[in-house]
Amino acid sequence: MFSNPLNPNPQSPEVHVAHGPDAYANTLAALKEVDLSPVKGKTVLLKPNVGRMSEFGTGVNTNPQVVAAAIDAFRAAGAEVSIGESPITGVKTLEAFEMAGMTAMANEKNCPLIDFDERPPLDTPIPDGKVIHSLKLCADVPEFDFIVSIPVMKIHMHTGVTLAIKNMKGCLWRRSKVDLHMLPQLPDTTDKSLDIAIGDMATVLLPHFSIIDGSICMEGLGPGAGTPKELNVVLAGSDAFAADAVACRLMGRSATEVPHLRIGAANGCGIIDLDQIKVSPENWMDYASEFMAAPKNLTFEFPNVEVLDKNSCSACQSTLLLFLQRYGDVLPEYIPAGDRLRVAIGKGHDELPEGTLCIGQCTVRQCVGGIFVPGCPPVGSQIFKVLQQSAEKD
Numbered sequence: 001m002f003s004n005p006l007n008p009n010p011q012s013p014e015v016h017v018a019h020g021p022d023a024y025a026n027t028l029a030a031l032k033e034v035d036l037s038p039v040k041g042k043t044v045l046l047k048p049n050v051g052r053m054s055e056f057g058t059g060v061n062t063n064p065q066v067v068a069a070a071i072d073a074f075r076a077a078g079a080e081v082s083i084g085e086s087p088i089t090g091v092k093t094l095e096a097f098e099m100a101g102m103t104a105m106a107n108e109k110n111c112p113l114i115d116f117d118e119r120p121p122l123d124t125p126i127p128d129g130k131v132i133h134s135l136k137l138c139a140d141v142p143e144f145d146f147i148v149s150i151p152v153m154k155i156h157m158h159t160g161v162t163l164a165i166k167n168m169k170g171c172l173w174r175r176s177k178v179d180l181h182m183l184p185q186l187p188d189t190t191d192k193s194l195d196i197a198i199g200d201m202a203t204v205l206l207p208h209f210s211i212i213d214g215s216i217c218m219e220g221l222g223p224g225a226g227t228p229k230e231l232n233v234v235l236a237g238s239d240a241f242a243a244d245a246v247a248c249r250l251m252g253r254s255a256t257e258v259p260h261l262r263i264g265a266a267n268g269c270g271i272i273d274l275d276q277i278k279v280s281p282e283n284w285m286d287y288a289s290e291f292m293a294a295p296k297n298l299t300f301e302f303p304n305v306e307v308l309d310k311n312s313c314s315a316c317q318s319t320l321l322l323f324l325q326r327y328g329d330v331l332p333e334y335i336p337a338g339d340r341l342r343v344a345i346g347k348g349h350d351e352l353p354e355g356t357l358c359i360g361q362c363t364v365r366q367c368v369g370g371i372f373v374p375g376c377p378p379v380g381s382q383i384f385k386v387l388q389q390s391a392e393k394d
Contacts, residue, residue: 319380
């Protein structure tokens with residue numbers, strides 16, 4: 001299915017783990033264990049996770065020093081290197097690179113930064129897709145000889161974890177990423193269509209190499225509103241599924257419990273059985289630390305708020321949680337005594353109760369008699385301002 005010169009033993013892939021306080025040194029140490037000679041004279045695309053507006057240190061985006069070490073290592077092997085990304089809807093790529101510290105690092109390295117959203121997409125068929133049969137692929141991606149996925153190690157509220165495989169969703173053009181969240185449930189399966197879609201995606205969009213940034217990670221309500229967690233590891237491997245499986249174990253999980261990894265492995269895209277993976281060093285499990293899972297219900301901390309969520313994406317969920325965390329203490333002033341604030345996110349609602357606070361463009365058609373906050377998604381201050389204005393009218 002997928003010929004990869006960097007993975008000469010696909011039935012027994014190698015994953016290398018490095019630990020220490022210096023993310024740049026860890027990355028170089030892991031990459032020194034790998035034969036990168038196949039990239040000589042080739043073009044290499046580094047695909048970090050810079051999908052959100054966040055500074056480094058929050059656990060949201062990839063550490064620029066991990067990417068810097070990757071630039072140096074692949075250049076030393078004779079490759080021409082670039083960095084590219086397509087962030088979540090509402091975020092501009094170059095602004096996200098700037099805030100994340102990626103621009104300053106890339107300028108220092110004289111490494112090109114590519115906004116994947118600038119060019120029209122390529123419609124890419126998925127011949128064996130179960131829930132999706134084509135992708136709007138960012139046009140720059142297939143022009144490279146090698147693709148390197150460089151995610152930050154995070155919990156994800158919808159997919160369990162987001163690592164090297166999930167990170168490739170940032171190669172999908174603009175808002176088409178959201179389409180994977182809106183798919184109907186397949187009959188005769190308990191797997192979410194989003195997870196099946198990521199498994200479908202992996203059959204045509206698989207990185208040649210993965211470097212997983214575990215320096216400052218994220219637990220809890222990832223991918224955007226969780227808690228930073230310092231682990232000080234970097235993983236490197238030519239089978240992205242194998243790298244994700246080792247990362248899962250370091251996070252206190254099994255890859256077989258992560259649906260999109262189980263599904264993708266069953267599709268023949270990679271190996272997640274740790275017994276088949278050669279992991280070095282032998283004491284790599286010494287670096288493991290249990291990651292706190294995402295809460296199943298956003299209302300558990302806010303008993304006077306009822307969240308009506310149907311087919312929302314992680315961007316809206318993260319925005320809502322950050323709004324509640326910031327303004328939760330003053331919200332009772334805007335809620336009638338004995339009542340609750342109903343907040344709706346997601347595209348799947350048939351109808352909503354009168355007075356519902358409807359957040360984001362996906363709720364616009366169902367917001368008759370409600371309080372609509374435009375945006376994809378709007379920011380917390382905007383949500384609060386609309387709520388205040390509505391209260392003043394009443």
